[in-house]
């Protein structure tokens with residue numbers, strides 16, 4: 001993404017772009033940002049280092065917000081300085097362009113997880129896996145579906161991450177979010193309008209600070225068995241960290257009739273012969289036709305060219321348009 005006519009895009013605060021033409025030099029902005037946030041800010045950081053697909057050009061500025069205070073201060077500082085802002089958790093569901101991001105990338109994490117009876121509270125930067133493990137250890141049921149989903153709980157809430165017909169929203173009691181002005185507010189599950197891989201956060205641009213989930217008492221042994229079973233199923237179908245990817249590239253299609261399940265995009269892509277298709281070092285995973293893997297030095301341009309071809313095949317054969325599940329930055333013109 002590049003600055004156009006002096007306008008910095010702010011993908012976490014849609015519709016709010018600030019003219020930063022004539023801004024003081026880079027070093028001054030860097031110092032101002034670091035001081036305001038109270039954490040080191042780095043310049044020109046390759047986003048490939050912060051995404052599981054290992055792709056992405058440089059972030060103009062990048063800061064890791066380790067505390068909720070730093071998170072709020074960073075939001076406000078970016079807004080005050082007229083900088084575009086992009087929040088990142090584990091980077092497991094994003095594809096940045098090869099030209100990177102011309103603004104501040106705010107990486108949220110790590111984070112604490114606490115239990116109070118059947119209620120689990122977690123800071124946004126906590127890995128989803130920590131919640132799954134703690135629940136299993138304490139004999140609390142409800143989270144086993146999430147075993148093996150990479151990333152943070154903040155990222156999970158943004159896209160209502162889930163598997164096997166269940167998602168984080170099913171367990172959600174509420175969350176604390178931070179707005180562009182750095183102000184925090186408590187939101188309910190209803191306000192978050194959670195749907196299949198969506199939430200209102202995509203529209204509001206607010207950032208998750210913490211979430212509260214409600215689990216159910218269960219049998220530790222049965223929960224561990226479920227967790228391990230789900231991890232095994234994943235290992236059979238999905239690439240591990242040694243083969244960089246961003247998970248499923250396209251969303252599954254809506255159920256054909258009420259009460260039926262969604263139609264897996266992977267099934268349609270498989271029927272179109274997509275497994276093994278390749279553009280440069282971007283390749284459709286041999287074991288899952290809806291996953292694009294980076295087998296070497298793939299670029300975002302190669303991934304998108306491959307994704308276009310996959311989408312074209314499905315549209316021609318089945319007459320349906322697949323929608324990306326991966327967050328493509330800047331937004332994709334399919």
Ligand SMILES: Cc1cc2nc3c(=O)[nH]c(=O)nc-3n(C[C@H](O)[C@H](O)[C@H](O)COP(=O)(O)OP(=O)(O)OC[C@H]3O[C@@H](n4cnc5c(N)ncnc54)[C@H](O)[C@@H]3O)c2cc1C
Nearest residue numbers: 089090091092093151152154155156158161162207208247
């Ligand atoms: C091998 C593999 C398997 C996967 N399997 C699944 C699966 O089964 N089900 C599933 O749903 N997903 C799956 N994913 C995708 C991904 O792991 C999830 O979507 C995950 O929840 C994203 O979390 P993250 O922290 O990595 O988010 P990121 O990729 O860092 O960000 C994703 C989006 O969330 C936003 N975001 C991140 N943190 C915050 C925050 N604190 N506040 C507000 N917005 C935030 C970002 O701005 C971005 O728009 C898989 C990915 C991989 C690589």
